[in-house]
Amino acid sequence: MFSLQHxxxxxxQSPLGHYMQTSRWAFAVxxxxxxxxxxxxxxxVLVLDLRLLGVTLKGESAAxxxxxxxxxLLVSLTAMILSGIGLLSEEALKCYFSPAFRWKMxxxxxxxxxxxxxxxxxxxxASYESISLGQRTTAVVSLLLWFxxxxxxxxxxxx
Amino acid sequence: MTQPLLxxxxxxxxxxxxxxxxxxxxxxxxxxxxxxxxxxxxxxxxISILDLRMLGLVLRExxxxxxxxxxxxxxxxxxxVMFVSGxxxxxxxxxxxxxxxxxxxxxxLLLLVGLNPLIFHTSVYRRVTEWELDHRSPxxxxxxxxxxxxLWGxxxxxxxxxxxx
Numbered sequence: 450m451f452s453l454q455h456x457x458x459x460x461x462q463s464p465l466g467h468y469m470q471t472s473r474w475a476f477a478v479x480x481x482x483x484x485x486x487x488x489x490x491x492x493x494v495l496v497l498d499l500r501l502l503g504v505t506l507k508g509e510s511a512a513x514x515x516x517x518x519x520x521x522l523l524v525s526l527t528a529m530i531l532s533g534i535g536l537l538s539e540e541a542l543k544c545y546f547s548p549a550f551r552w553k554m555x556x557x558x559x560x561x562x563x564x565x566x567x568x569x570x571x572x573x574x575a576s577y578e579s580i581s582l583g584q585r586t587t588a589v590v591s592l593l594l595w596f597x598x599x600x601x602x603x604x605x606x607x608x
Numbered sequence: 609m610t611q612p613l614l615x616x617x618x619x620x621x622x623x624x625x626x627x628x629x630x631x632x633x634x635x636x637x638x639x640x641x642x643x644x645x646x647x648x649x650x651x652x653x654x655i656s657i658l659d660l661r662m663l664g665l666v667l668r669e670x671x672x673x674x675x676x677x678x679x680x681x682x683x684x685x686x687x688x689v690m691f692v693s694g695x696x697x698x699x700x701x702x703x704x705x706x707x708x709x710x711x712x713x714x715x716x717l718l719l720l721v722g723l724n725p726l727i728f729h730t731s732v733y734r735r736v737t738e739w740e741l742d743h744r745s746p747x748x749x750x751x752x753x754x755x756x757x758x759l760w761g762x763x764x765x766x767x768x769x770x771x772x773x
Contacts, residue, residue: 492653
């Protein structure tokens with residue numbers, strides 16, 4: 450029978466998991482990749498949502514900015530997920546039972562879902578002149594969701 | 609006193625009441641470290657958008673100076689947060705940091721990454737109005753952009769490595 454815990458056990462016992470658990474530097478190196486991708490992801494989210502809020506780059510179309518910064522976001526998100534799987538395989542069962550990890554995954558799913566649906570729609574509808582309440586709310590929710598992913602992620606190592 | 613002067617100063621930081629308080633508190637170090645890690649996005653994430661624009665990889669239709677005006681205040685805010693939180697972390701660990709090879713590399717890279725905008729803003733950026741509409745900035749601006757991306761990447765790598773020595 451399929452269970453999530455079984456999946457995590459399989460990951461921990463996979464060749465990747467073995468490699469991550471025994472190598473002296475693999476975990477550190479993958480962490481560095483994860484952090485560099487975090488910088489790129491956070492920067493693109495921040496500037497894009499500040500544009501939605503009308504704080505920066507007011508003269509530029511939100512859709513055009515979103516198209517370009519969205520590319521940075523997707524590339525860095527992919528790098529974060531791939532490096533994240535590497536980190537996870539080193540301590541998969543610990544993560545499975547960690548409340549911080551569960552929060553992080555829930556918030557990540559919410560942030561990604563929000564980005565591709567309501568956030569995308571708000572970006573397409575954004576105008577130059579007036580910034581609607583809905584647009585502001587979308588930007589704030591997006592910032593809070595991504596920030597939550599970061600805080601929960603940091604907490605995995607602490608609690 | 610047989611220690612080098614810098615080591616002596618680091619030891620004074622380490623032994624001071626503030627350094628000791630951060631080191632011995634149950635939560636202080638972890639909390640400050642969390643701020644330091646998450647503020648990477650504010651500092652490095654924003655400046656890299658300007659770097660990528662000058663390389664012609666994103667937002668080519670937006671003038672370089674407009675991007676600079678949008679991101680540099682965020683970058684400076686990020687720098688403020690990173691500097692204060694980083695100083696507090698150093699305060700708690702100064703005597704160990706002094707001997708840590710990764711910390712030494714990080715300090716050198718930080719000095720270099722500070723030199724980069726000094727050169728950039730007093731040279732090619734002075735004539736930004738002549739080239740800010742170009743999809744790809746002049747080679748000296750692109751060189752500064754590459755240096756910025758590589759140095760900040762190196763600083764993140766060296767910073768993370770501090771914990772492993």
